[in-house]
Amino acid sequence: MKVYNTLSRSKEEFVPREPGKVGFYMCGPTVYNHIHIGNARTFLSFDVIRRYLEFAGFEVNFVQNITDVDDKIINRANEEGKTAAEIAAFYSRAFIDVMRAIGVKDPSIRPRATEEIPAMIETITGLIEGGHAYEVEGDVYFSVRSYPEYGRLSGRDIEQLQSGARVSVDPRKRDALDFALWKAAKPGEPFWESPWGQGRPGWHIECTAMSERYLGTPFDIHGGGDDLVFPHHENELAQSEACSGHLFVKYWLHGGMLTIDHEKMSKSEGNFLLLKDVLEHVRPQALRLLMLQTHYRSPFDYSVERLHEATSALERIESALRNLSWAIESYAGVAVAPNDLGDKSVSWTGDLLARIEATREQFKVHMDDDFNTAGAVSAIFELVSAGNSSVKDGIYGETHRLAVIEAHDTILELLVVLGVNLLADTGEGEPAYPDGLVDLAAELTGFVGDDPAEAVDVLLGLRIEARAAKNWSLADSIRDGLTELGLVIEDTASGTRIVRK
Ligand SMILES: [Zn+2]
Numbered sequence: 001m002k003v004y005n006t007l008s009r010s011k012e013e014f015v016p017r018e019p020g021k022v023g024f025y026m027c028g029p030t031v032y033n034h035i036h037i038g039n040a041r042t043f044l045s046f047d048v049i050r051r052y053l054e055f056a057g058f059e060v061n062f063v064q065n066i067t068d069v070d071d072k073i074i075n076r077a078n079e080e081g082k083t084a085a086e087i088a089a090f091y092s093r094a095f096i097d098v099m100r101a102i103g104v105k106d107p108s109i110r111p112r113a114t115e116e117i118p119a120m121i122e123t124i125t126g127l128i129e130g131g132h133a134y135e136v137e138g139d140v141y142f143s144v145r146s147y148p149e150y151g152r153l154s155g156r157d158i159e160q161l162q163s164g165a166r167v168s169v170d171p172r173k174r175d176a177l178d179f180a181l182w183k184a185a186k187p188g189e190p191f192w193e194s195p196w197g198q199g200r201p202g203w204h205i206e207c208t209a210m211s212e213r214y215l216g217t218p219f220d221i222h223g224g225g226d227d228l229v230f231p232h233h234e235n236e237l238a239q240s241e242a243c244s245g246h247l248f249v250k251y252w253l254h255g256g257m258l259t260i261d262h263e264k265m266s267k268s269e270g271n272f273l274l275l276k277d278v279l280e281h282v283r284p285q286a287l288r289l290l291m292l293q294t295h296y297r298s299p300f301d302y303s304v305e306r307l308h309e310a311t312s313a314l315e316r317i318e319s320a321l322r323n324l325s326w327a328i329e330s331y332a333g334v335a336v337a338p339n340d341l342g343d344k345s346v347s348w349t350g351d352l353l354a355r356i357e358a359t360r361e362q363f364k365v366h367m368d369d370d371f372n373t374a375g376a377v378s379a380i381f382e383l384v385s386a387g388n389s390s391v392k393d394g395i396y397g398e399t400h401r402l403a404v405i406e407a408h409d410t411i412l413e414l415l416v417v418l419g420v421n422l423l424a425d426t427g428e429g430e431p432a433y434p435d436g437l438v439d440l441a442a443e444l445t446g447f448v449g450d451d452p453a454e455a456v457d458v459l460l461g462l463r464i465e466a467r468a469a470k471n472w473s474l475a476d477s478i479r480d481g482l483t484e485l486g487l488v489i490e491d492t493a494s495g496t497r498i499v500r501k
Contacts, residue, residue: 001056001368003221004297006229006252007153011370016220017250022053022060023219025211025249026107027228030067030203031091032076035098037302038258038265040275042225044288045255045296047104048419049223052367055417063214064107065207066092068114069200074189084190088114098275102284103419109214113206117192120201120209123243124181124194132242136172138184138197142204142235144177147242153252154230179235181205204235208248212240218247226254226297256299273302285420286311292373292418317381317411318422320388322499324408327391330495331401348390349400355386356403356410363414373418380414383407394492433487433498440481444474456498463489463496 001014016022026046029035035043053060068088077084092112100106113120124140127133132146144150144158151158161177169176180202185191191198201209211219217240224233233252240248257264260271278287290310294300359379366375387407395401415422433452441447441455445462449455459478466474482488488501 002370003251003253004370005250006226006254007249009155012251014251016058017218020057020059022058022221023215024050024053024060024062024221024223025207025215025219026062026064026222027207027224027232028065028067028110029091029095030070030072031088031095032070032072033091034094034274034276036265037260037273037275037278038225040098040102040278040287041258041291041300042255043099043104044102044291044419046223046253048292048373049221049253049296049371050105051417051419052371056367060108061215062105062107063109063111063211065210066095066110066112067203067206068092068112069190070203085114094276098279101279102275102287103421105419111210111214113201113210114190116206116210116213117194117201119213120182120205121194123205123209123212123239124201126243127181127239130243132239133181134174135182135196138182138199139172139180140182140196141173141178142181142239142242143174144179144238145175147238149241150177150238151234153234153237156230156234179204179231181239204232205239207232208236208239211236212244217244218250220249221251221253222249223253224255226256229254255296256294258300258302260302262301282307283311283314285422286314288418288420289314289377292377292420295374296371313381314420317384317415319499320384321408321411321422323391324387324404326492326497327395328401328404328408331395333398349397349403352386352390352400352403352407355383356407359383359410359414363417367417376414376418380411383411387411392492434485436485437487437498440485444478444481459498460489460496 002011003014004010005012026043029039050060050062066088069084073084073087077087080087096106124133127142128135128140131143133140133142151161158177162175182194182196182199182201182205184196185198185200189200191200211217211222222233222236229252237248259265260273263269263271265272286307287310290302290307291300293310359382362379362382363376366372366379369375387404390400390407391404395404412422433456437452437459438447438450438455441458445458447455447458459482463475463478466472466478479489482498483501486501487498490497490499
């Protein structure tokens with residue numbers, strides 16, 4: 001398995017520290033607002049990476065923090081007349097809910113910054129003792145000059161950074177590049193007691209302290225969007241390595257940014273999209289399928305058109321799966337027209353089995369190549385097409401039936417590895433039959449049940465009777481009633497069924 005490591009700027013063979021185990025840290029949200037679609041893309045990408053590592057047999061310890069103390073949270077609290085803790089609790093809950101809604105697995109451990117203050121104080125104390133940090137009037141700064149390799153992750157030159165530091169420099173800092181590890185509390189702000197007085201941690205130290213605490217260093221993978229490479233991850237790395245004297249992280253993985261209709265997302269341009277608002281118009285699985293079609297490191301362009309295309313693609317998969325299930329269930333152990341099929345029946349089973357094997361192989365090859373989800377998805381689509389054509393004349397023997405079952409299950413299984421769980425969606429998403437079906441059966445046949453599947457049987461039975469009696473007006477009312485519900489009767493080699501148009 002190869003992964004692209006930001007630290008070496010190259011694809012490297014993935015070899016975790018401990019065989020079979022992966023320590024994975026992912027920067028979580030700062031909970032002062034609902035997350036936007038760009039954040040969602042990053043979290044989805046890393047969810048897929050984690051799921052694939054698990055599928056590949058690794059035991060993944062996935063740690064994702066929640067930053068629940070920060071200037072932005074305090075500002076929002078002041079704006080809304082609430083406490084910072086209330087704001088953080090509300091948006092943490094909203095974040096967890098929306099992640100679950102798009103099928104992102106819960107992390108193994110979800111530390112919250114405010115519950116990890118002792119670990120941060122300990123790390124800061126170590127940095128001061130090692131000469132890498134200093135205190136000024138209750139603030140503590142990291143001394144960038146004390147870590148000669150600063151800039152290594154982002155490929156920046158410390159001298160250039162220095163001359164480019166345009167911000168009005170706090171005269172208490174020894175160097176313009178030094179950044180805060182601990183901030184003294186201003187009146188009215190939340191604070192914790194520390195050796196440097198009342199205050200709160202800076203953002204960068206949180207991730208260093210929490211990842212060290214739960215994973216130990218070095219750990220295997222550190223993930224985040226590529227907007228975090230500098231300064232956040234550069235600073236995390238400097239703090240950790242300055243303090244421990246050894247490597248912090250083996251593989252740094254960064255996800256690409258998101259644009260909307262080829263424009264950078266920005267509040268002022270009015271093209272700023274919150275994930276929760278997008279989910280009001282689209283099935284989560286379609287959003288996932290869309291995002292999978294772009295490599296996680298490449299920029300991703302979101303548009304409503306692309307989302308519609310992904311929705312249609314998802315429906316093609318679902319329709320193929322229904323076709324396969326239908327064929328499997330309808331097969332009664334009697335070969336379908338074996339004489340008409342002749343040698344074709346034998347080669348079709350062989351072709352389908354070969355396609356299943358090829359799809360599994362290609363899926364693995366693509367995913368092992370730095371998680372090329374776009375390639376993996378197209379391999380699945382090839383199996384979808386092969387499965388569909390294999391049952392277009394029904395099932396013609398037990399060997400064929402078993403191959404079709406395997407094709408069906410392989411499609412579902414590989415999609416779940418990518419986090420597209422169709423079973424989860426059909427449970428509460430689009431029902432197999434619309435509500436009006438039972439009413440239609442009641443109107444035409446006096447049906448009294450409430451099970452749509454029974455209503456289908458009753459309607460199909462009535463249609464057979466109507467045709468046998470040459471009662472064309474009754475046959476037409478059945479057809480028209482179904483059309484109004486968006487349904488159609490389909491005669492196939494395996495029998496007759498009612499499906500969505
Ligand atoms: Zn972080």
